[in-house]
């Protein structure tokens with residue numbers, strides 16, 4: 001497992017401009033995450049958790065501050081640079097799974113790794129087996145249960161072997177029992193790849209499964 005600080009979030013600011021004027025969502029957020037470590041991000045609805053995840057993952061830009069992933073200043077990257085980052089180093093698991101409906105399970109799992117030129121058939125097959133998906137590889141996502149679809153999304157992320165996994169309420173669409181099982185599997189597999197994990201959650205039991213916990217309150221770390 002790699003050592004040292006992987007992610008450095010420094011005084012990050014983000015304001016949205018709505019019909020009723022500016023909405024400051026992130027107001028000077030700072031924290032670090034070491035390589036291979038797990039961190040839960042909690043906070044009330046609307047506190048800015050998803051926004052923070054999106055700017056870290058390069059899905060959106062900041063208005064102030066810096067985000068560094070290793071030696072890379074994510075906040076200095078242009079659209080192309082951020083897209084490249086998402087293809088290779090950072091991968092997001094969303095609550096809504098975001099699978100590609102026209103591709104079967106095997107192709108969904110391999111998708112990101114193939115794009116990054118990092119497809120390893122043995123690792124992908126191993127992942128599918130560990131995720132209990134071996135009998136479903138030829139099916140389309142719509143033929144799977146929610147828990148199975150989320151396991152495909154986890155497989156797709158880990159097939160890439162990213163340095164950082166960002167998970168936004170990964171079990172929010174699942175019943176509690178399924179959510180717990182999927183989460184445990186995700187934590188085990190993330191630990192095996194040596195990736196760091198930043199996981200947004202409302203669930204206390206999920207947050208308790210992580211090494212550290214941060215609370216976002218009104219756009220700042222409480």
Ligand SMILES: Nc1ncnc2c1ncn2[C@@H]1O[C@H](COP(=O)(O)OP(=O)(O)OP(=O)(O)O)[C@@H](O)[C@H]1O
Pocket residue numbers: 016017018023025043044045046047048049050051052
């Ligand atoms: N694209 C956008 N345009 C305008 N306002 C936005 C946009 N995205 C988010 N917001 C606002 O920013 C605030 C924070 O939203 P965000 O989704 O980051 O919160 P959250 O903590 O993830 O909430 P939840 O737990 O409900 O998912 C909210 O007030 C939201 O309405």
